[in-house]
Structure formats: C-alpha cells, structure tokens
Amino acid sequence: MSEDALFEIEDVPDANPSAEQVSELTDFEKAQTEAIELTTKINEAADAYYERDESIISDAEYDMAMRRLEEIEKTYPVLQGQDSPTLSVGGRAAATFEKVPHLERMMSLDNVFSEEQFLSWAEKTERDAGAAIEYLCELKIDGLAINLRYENGTLTGATTRGDGVVGEDVTANVLTIQGIPHRLAGSGFPELMEVRGEIYIPTAEFEELNKRLLEAKEKTFSNPRNSASGSLRQIDPAKTAARPLRLLVHGIGAWNEVPVANQSEVYALLESWGLPTSKYFKVLSSASSVADFISEMGAQRHSIDHEIDGIVIKVDDLAIQKKLGATSRAPRWAIAYKYPPEQVNTKLVDIKVSVGRTGRATPFAIVEPVQVAGSVVEYATLHNQDVVKAKGVLIGDTIVIRKAGDVIPEILGPVLELRNGTEYSFVMPEECPECGSKLAPASEEDIDLRCPNTKGCPAQVRGRVEHIGSRGGLEIEGLGESTAEALTNPIPPIQPALLTEAGLFDLTLEGIFPLEVWNYSDIRIREIKLDKDTKEPLRELPFRRIRKIGKKVVMDPPFDPEAEVFDGDEQYILSKGAFELIAELEKAKTKPFWRMLVSLNIRHVGPVAARALANHFGSIEALDEASAEELAAVEGVGQIIAESVKTWLSVDWHREIVDRWKAAGVQLFVPGHPGPGAAVSSDGPCSGLIIVATGSLEGFTRDGAQEAIIAAGGKPASSVSKNTNYVAAGPGAGSKLTKAEELGIPVLDAEGFRKLLEGGPAAVSS
Template identity: 35%
Template structure:
C-alpha cells in the first residue's frame, strides 16, 4: 500500500535474499487481492494495488533472475471463478500501463515517436476516452450473432456469462448494418449509472438485502449471478471500446473502429475524441476531471490509444501491456470527517491492523465509515488522535485512508494514541520483530481471530489439499466447537456422533459425509513439504517448505533441527549487539573468546581504550558502536558474556545457510517451534497422521539435471505448478526470466516477450511435446 510502502526497505537497498522474500510476499498478497476482486469484494484500493505492482516490477527489474512463475507482472486481471465455465479468449485481454502525472503522458508520447522513428513534423493522433469504472466484458459474434460473452478473468481466460450479458439492453444480440467481420470479439465495459445504483442500494437496505459499496462492485456482482433473471433486474449499461480476435480488418483507425461499433448497434462513449499530441491528451484529461461528477457514471481516468491501427501493430506489446495505449488515472478523492475511534483487527498471521472508525462521510458518491491506518508507525508519524478532524482519501474508490490531520480543529483533550502491546482477541503478547512495521499476536492457533484463516491455509491446495473443506465448512464446524486445531479435522473423520449430527442437523447426505471423510483420511499420508507448509509458519512459503524438506529429508530430522533452533534463538541484547555498525561476525567471535576479570584492570583508561584492550584487534567502527552499549568495565564484561552465551545456535545458522532459505525464514521456524502451544498443536497433528513421506531427492542423472528452464505462455499439457515441480524433481532449476544462462524455454500458446528474449540470447525453445520427449514423458 502507498503509506505502507514508505515504511518498506527501498528497492535499491534490497539484497538478493531480501528481494526474493519480498517478491514472494507481493505475489501472495496480490493473488489474495485478485481473488477478492474476482468475487466483487475488493480488499485493497486501486492506488495501493498499483503501488504493490510497481514495487514488484521494480524489484524484478533489479533482480531479473528472481522473477517468479506466479509473478503479478505476468498476470492480467483476476482469477477465473469456479462457479462459471472457463472461456479462453481468442486474443488475450491485456491490461494497460498507468500514468499519474502530465509528465508521464509526455513521456508516453515521446516513447511512441522514438519507437516509430517519426520525423519532428509528423503528427501523432490518439483517441482519448473515459476509463469507465465497471467490469470488462468480451462479446463473441459469429455471422453477426452473439454466441458467447465472458468476463476478462485472468486475461487469457474468463467466465462464460453469456446468459447474463444478454439481459443488458445495450448489448445487441444481432449486429446492425453491414461491414462487420464474420467473426469478431467486441470488448467494452459493463457499468451501473450512479442514480440507478443509489436507488437499488436504498431499496435493498430498506428490505434488509445486501447493498454494494460502489457501482463497480455492483456491476461485477450483478454479472456473476447464477440466475440470469437476477441480472436482468439490475440497472446495467454497456460501452464498447475495443476488440479482440477478428476474422478480417474492419477499420484503419481507432476512431473508425468506434464509428463501426456505433453503426453495428453498440453504445460508444460520447466523450471519446480524437486528438493530437500530448497537449491534446492533457486537455481532454482536464476536461473530464472537471466534468467527472456530472457524467452520471463512475470513471477513474482517461485511456489514450494511438489512432492509426497500422502504428498499433508496429508498436506491439511489452510484457502484458500494449505500447500504444496508457491509462491516465485521476488522483484520489478527498473529504474531511471526524475520527471517532481506532479499532484493532487481527489477521491470519496475527498482524494487528488499526482501522479508523469515522463519522460517516460521502466521498465520490460512496458513504465511508472506516479507513485504514496501516500500522502503528503511521499513526505516530501522522500523530492521529481520537477526536481529530482528518483528511480522508479514497484512492481508487475502494479502501479509504487518512492522509493528514487538521491540527487547528484538534480537541484540547485529544491524547496521543497508544498502540496495544497485547492481542485484543486472545490477550497474548503482540510483538514487533526487527524492522517489521507490523505488530503481531504470538497466540498462533490459540487466537480465534487467526484460527479460521490458519485452518483455511492448512487445508489449501498447496498444503494438505483436503477436498470438501472450505471456509464455510471450517467456520461452521468451529462455531459448533468441533474444530480448534488441525488435529481436530482428522478427529472429526472418526467421530461417529459428529458425523451423525452432520447428517441429521446440517443436511449432509450420506454421499457428502462419505466424501468428506474420504478427503480427510486421504491426507493422513502427507509429504514432508506439504506438512511444513501446512503449519502456516510465517515467512515459510511452499518453495521454502520444499527447500527445507529436501535439505532434511524426513520429519524427524527437520523437527529435531527446528527444536534445536528454537532453543538457540539469540537474545534481543545479542541482536542489538550484532546489528551495530561495524560489528562483524569476527568481532563477535573475538568478544566471545575474551576472558575478562570482573575487576577493571585499566580504571583510568577511557572507554574506547578499554574496549581495544579487552578485545584486541577489533576495528575502530566496532568500538564506536560498542561504546554506547558499555559505559564502564562492567558493561564490557557483560557484552563479552552476551557475545559468548546469547547468540544463535549452530542449528539456527545451519537452517539459515540452506540455499534459498536465509536468516528470516530460519528465525521464523525457530520462533514457531519456540512456542509451547505450537509444539502441542504439531504433536497432536502428528498423532493423527499415518505417514509423513520423506522428501523426494532431485535426480542427478537426467537430461535436464543442472539445466535452467523457463516456462512461458498458456501451457496446455500441464499446469505451471506441475511443470515446475516435475522439472525440479529431475534436477533442473526453474527460473522466471530468460537470460544467457537459460538452457531451455518451454513455450505454450501466447508466448510473448520471453520468447523474444530466448531468440535474442540463442536459447533453445521447446514446445510442450518436445519438453515431454526430452524428460521422458
């Protein structure tokens, strides 16, 4: 998020280990936001999401070898929901790069001119059109008849919502006029007019039905109704603005294409206009920004597209975005209101997140009652106090945030906010570690606020992957007092009374109960890496779990090492000592080896000289760092004891030294197993399992052992996860980016920039069938 990002380590200061961990965090966090967006329940603002996306791209640019197969930079849109049939688009629906300042627009136009190598007097024309804040749709017409309609989904494939889209009056079932191709995908935005949306919400609230936060959520939720008659009753509209696959050309310019759409019966935004140069684009932007509130529908910027289609073809694409188009976003909308309270929410990982409780205020047509305060550092930095009048910003029309305090309106009795040091849910201590801006509850699985999310993680696809257990079932079983920890899931499968209650009271059929039990029992045999990942240890993702499993080989070895690491966690004093400027591992070794008398042998010497005499050979920077920690001889003796007795155990160092694991993940393992309640949870779980399978060692005698492989495109013979796992099991290294060191690029349909990179570097390019032949099927 924007404010949160300011507290993160700058990209240019990250080392490779930190960059890899940050890319993993961003991939996981953005995937969660994508999933929420796909269900019309976004959990982050557009501006904050854009900031995360920009940070991810900046790290990947600096560390190209660390690009992940699940990188957000390789994705478009959101995941495809399972409640509709998947539809593959004839041509991918790509996203646009963003511009936020006038200078960004000038740079965009300059890049166009440079790429096309245009003379100075050559005019570059664009179409500029309002960026509608709705849901993108892809309409496939064959011989002029609408045969299929889909959401954008992840850009490659969307959801088949043909029946729902046919209920929108603006979308023609048969094209008018003439000149349309025999086959064409017409694209546009489904939206809800503001007045119709407000009327719907008012009626729904009066009837006690669900209301929506804004018109975009409303449009998305309306189109994802299983019953098309529900969609038909919703006030939805449509603007056409683009196209995908087409059997033949139908226009020479973007403006000409819009005219064709209008002739065929589609509404085209009346504010779309053809202009020349960056000045013309910025004039349109300023005009729409001024008129925004009176348009009658929500827009969040202006889209600029090169008008000539032959130039669009020459410009092509970079990564997942066209070079010939850009979205110029509006700044966030603001208002002032009163901060009535600060509530603390506890997340799945135990992070304590402050949420501002506000006097209701309308910002951009949405009534806002809550706003994010990010973390305790942000509260302190902005000096936000209960009772303050605050400036509220709704960035991207989703999650508001407090920008600043109106100090001249502060009440005389407003006191600085004191952030809690204990979890408000379970009462466990809430601590901060190192440079982490978040304070976390240490309660783990005993904290009810974290429990459901941790159990969801436990049963998730890459962990125990238990069929038939989702959030709904876990919540219901927890509410009945049946599930409090992972072991309870397995106990449930053998509890005849509870299973009978499911049949009698919860409406489960015999087949459903039998399938649930079978799904649970199937996971009594589990691989070591899935078990480690399923424990939900902070900073331990699926890849780190695999590395740990392969290093230790079996559960007994891993568990013994984890317990030894837990008993060798460095003290806060040792950590402070080790982090001193100039204090190297050698310095710590010299200090640990020193034999010092309790009596001061050099009472008249200054402290710097005492340090030099006590620890011969340590450098001046280290002495300067140690000086404030040891004001006298007794302090020096205590520093030597800390260096000798309070440091990390050798086992903790061993875990940190595993390639790809590092000190952060190693400390997370130690911290997890240091907690008695976590030890009890793990012991109970192990008692319910039949077998923990030893880790599969990568083979060392295959055709791809030691080779670096990159997968790209829409793989059809296997999923990206399957391809990566198989390659790694054969001793290959899977990378997310192509370089001179890459041995093979396995390219599926739709391969883009990576294919070009492979050709540039002379990398062998294989089809999926060729790859399977190489590795033996």
C-alpha cells in the same frame, strides 16, 4: 454445488450456552441471513431452469423469493451485492441470449497507471513502429462494450463482448436505443463492417432514472454502469427502450479495405454515416502532449456528461497499427490510462485489534459499509499503531477510502472539515484482545506488538490451524477459517477440540462433536473480555451460528453420515462435513515433507524455504541433528532462517507437536531420501530453467503448474525478472505477462508450456 449446501442453514438467535451476555440478533443480521438464503434459492432455481431446463421450484415461489429479496435490499441497500439476482432482472436472464461469434476478436486493452508508465509505453511503441506517432486520445467510458454489425448500411446484429470471441446477441434491445441508426445515412458503405462502441447511461440521466425508480417505490441502481448493464439485458425490449441508454462508437472490427488511412478519419467517416462519436477525442503528435491531455481530463473528469475511468490512447495511423499487431489479448497499438481508483467517504465506526497466527496485533478499522470500486467495504487494515497515527484518523471521523490494487481497501485519511468534536483517538490495547496476555514488541526496534502467548492464545492457535489446512500447507479440504475457529473455540463451557495443533491428527469423530461453525464476520470482530469480578470470559459480541458440521449425539460408533439421530426430543441429520474432515486429515498424513515443514509454522519457513530444506535433509530427524551452519549452507537458506528452525526445534511444546504427529502416523520425511546433504537431483527436461506460471493454464491448477515445473527439473518463480527463462501465461494473466513482454521473455500458452515441460527448451524454440 457449493460446500455450504452440505450444511443446514439455521437461524439460531442464541447459539451460545452462556446465554445472558449475548444480545439478540439485530434486525440487520436477521435480514442478512434471510438475504443469503433467498439468493441461494433464486440462483439454484435459475441455474436449474436456464442451464438444465428444469424447474425445481414453482414460478410463484420464485417470484415470491425475488420480491422478498428486493424488499430486504431496499431496507438494507448494503446487502445488495454486485451479483445479486435482483440486478439481473428475470433471474439469470443473460443465459437466454443467443451466443454469436464476433467476426473479429474483441480485444481488451493493457493498462498503465502513471504518466511514467505511459511514457515508457509510448517510447517502446515509437521504437517498434520505427516512426514518429500521432496519438489519438479519447475518453474511456465506464459502460458496456458492444459490437454492431452493419451489412450494406443496415444494422443486422448487436452483440456484447462476452469472452471476446463469442458474444451475446442483444440486437432486439439495441434496436430500441436512441441514437443508434438502423440504417446508415449517405452512401459508400462497405458490404460488411463491425463497429465497436460503448453503451452507457449519462450521469444526469442516471440520477433522473434513480429518482423515478424511487418515486415509483422500485429499487434503485448503485451506479450507471450496473444500470446500463441491467437495462441492456432485459428480456423485454420495451423495458430497455424505457431506459436512457446511449452509444458512442470508438473502433472497428471486421471491415475489408477501410477507405481511409487513420483511425480519426474512420471516426469522421462513421459520424458522416450517422453513428454517434465522442466529441472529446483529440489527435496529438507527441507523448508529452498526450500526458498533458491525460491530466487535464483527469481534473475535469466529473464535469463530463458520463462517467469515465481513464483515457484510451491509440496509434492513429492504421498502417502502423497493423504493423504493431497484438499480443494474445490486447493490441500493441493502444493502451488504457487508468485514473486512480475510486475514492469514497464513509464513517470510521471503530478501531479494533486482531491477532494473527504469528501473534502480531494488527489494528483494523470497522467502517460504515460503503460501495467502493465494485464491492461493499466493511473493514480496512491499519497495519500497526504508527500507521493509525500517521493517517491521523480518529474514531467517529468521516474518512476517505479507496481500493488499493483494486482489492484491498485502504484508508487515506480523515475529512477534517466534518469533525464535530465527538471523535476520539485510538489507543493500542496493552493486552491481547483474545487471551489477555500483555502485548510486547518482539525486539527492541520492532514496531509491531505481539501476543507472547504463542502456545495458548486462541487467536494464534486458530491462525496456525488454518494455515495447516491452507493451500500452501497441507491443503486439507474442509479445514478453513471457520472450521479452524470451530476446532479451537475456547468459549466456556465448551472445551475446544484442540488446545494446540499437536492434537490435530488425533481428532476423531467423537472428539469433534459438538462442533459448531461460525461465520466469517463474527470471527473477524471477535473480542473476549474478562469479567472484572469472576474473571470469567464475557462474550462481547454476539456469535451467530449459520451452519453446523456436527452435533453431539448419543450413538455408538461407527458413525454413519446418513443416519438420523435422536437426541432427546430433537432430531438431527449428521452432515457430511465432519466425516469429510476426518477423511481429509487421514489423507493429509502422507503429504510431501515440505508441506509438513510449512505446516509446523516455523517463522520465515514458507513453501520455498521448506522445499529447499526438505530436499537437502529429507527428514525431521536430519534437520534436528544438523547445526545452524549446516542449515545455512543450503541455497536459499541463510542464517536467519537456519536459526529460526533451530530455535523452533528447541521448544518443548513444539517437539510435542512433532512427536504427536509422528505417533499419529504423520510422515515427517521424504520417502526414499538418501540422507542429509544429498540433495535430490533435479534432472529433467527443464533443468536450470526459471519458469513463471500465471493466469489460468488449461489442464493445470495454480499449484499444479508449480509442481509440474519442479517435476520437470525447473524452478518455479513467483515474479518475473530478467532472470526468468519462460513465462507460461493463460487467460486472465495480468501484470506478470506485461512485464514479460517488456523484458522480451518468451511467453508460452498452456500448449507451449506442456511442450516445454516434456521436451525442454528445444521443443518450444521454434
């Protein structure tokens, strides 16, 4: 159950008491709110139905919600997220497919992103193989992996990849796909074999399909991959049959005694039996010719009849494949070369400036929403004014966007041919967009402009409060982005509950009513301008209240979460959020001292430096009395951090934070600490070991793993290097695991990790 479900979702056109300046909600915003509501409703109903076998709404109601959502998404395609229920037709239909284990695990592939990385993989592989290698190169089709099971030449089952061990049975649908033989041609088939392939929709057919859907006034698909996925998961096989799905096979799973020696010969054999193989594969005998193949195909990737996102390179010789074996999740005898992330054109609508918790003013781009590599992008950071200049973009330009690291949108530059003269350049504002203070560089050489109003700037206070609640800080549930905003919101006539973080632990239920929580996108583009004449703040952009955690009520304490309260003619039910926040704040008061240090928002003091300081000094008083030199003597703390701490402590309003927190009962010391200088010894089974935890380790949360390493006397690190002693990797581990394997560092699973923590290196040395 999501947190949001605790709150009422409201459609309040004007949540701001100073109503005049606020424009009406746009149609788009109304549609967005409705789409969110519908999606929640549909998903909850589908979950109940498929997971727990119960109906919480009638079929008719469900259909109506689905139809309305489709309608909205048709009007505003941007609102159709990747996981929109309208994409998986029949709600969460997937859940109705039977789970079937694969006979042989369906592995994924490790990735390389440059020629250099590929060459070093090839070098290592040749070394490990102890022989020259013939490489089989093939296109990496952007589709859905499928496992086909043939028994004595007859197709007896088709399953999706699932988690690699167990897939979903989609046999009935696969049987309808053109070009997949139900019965193999020729003779000499094995008793039992698994064939791996990719289901996809050719680009041309995809466009055709979308055109047909459009004409039929049905909703269209955003890309061939989604479309193939949706088509394969139809409950009714007749619907699948109507879609232009294709198959290409590219591997084998379980198969006793393969009658040939090379993967390429396997393909030839499969083809002779009537299975579709790609005509693009090629066997090459040197890594450098493979590199050439990669760049050649990259240049013509869009002229191929289906979408590709890279090239797969395999060791052709099956005996060598066997010798090389596999890591926990991917074979060592194959690698995927991924082409650079998808690039998309869109329009640069505006450039605005946001201010973070440190006061840094960061320009960011607002772009016309577009789909890039899996999600809809609306914002992209521009780092600072020099970057804006360097990119050469003007407001109004058509620009090229891509996803860097597959997550963060990056603006590459303008499309100059599409300029029409109406574009204009961005000028860095002189003043803080939120508090109006004059922006200035922190030092001479500093490129970044900062808002000097550290104490009072609402943007900075909000950022700091949010940081206190964050995972690295005090981990206060219910104190995230929007709650921090609500607590510090300075829009008159509402006084913010907090002017600075000093009062955080003095908050009471009465104090936080009324507290309204605003949604994310509104915070991001928030901008307050002062009226020229009255100097009253104007709210330039409409705020939209989507939920509330409290409402001012006339009622005697103690408050009761379940109470219904009458305020004039209106009736409110108090939501749990406010009560939980107060309870969480109380719990936070006794969290570890290093978390307190992080929460003070001292520059350069993050979790690691804070731990070092907390260990050596044990209390805020000890830190206060110590000189900068004494601080800098601590390992991991240098002059800069030491001075930053001393400077922070010398500021009056910072001291006020410390004093008020203390007065409120916040524990600013390590209980039982022997005193300054006496570092708490870190004895344990893992003394002196540097351990990196990555991926999801069963039985540990991300931070839990770190804590466990420390508790065992080890040192947790965030990146893998040659100094690392062990890497504990769970499912979903990425580059760190790759790096560990490269460097030959022992890799442990959750089980091994637990043993290491209990018994030290001896326990896992075997």
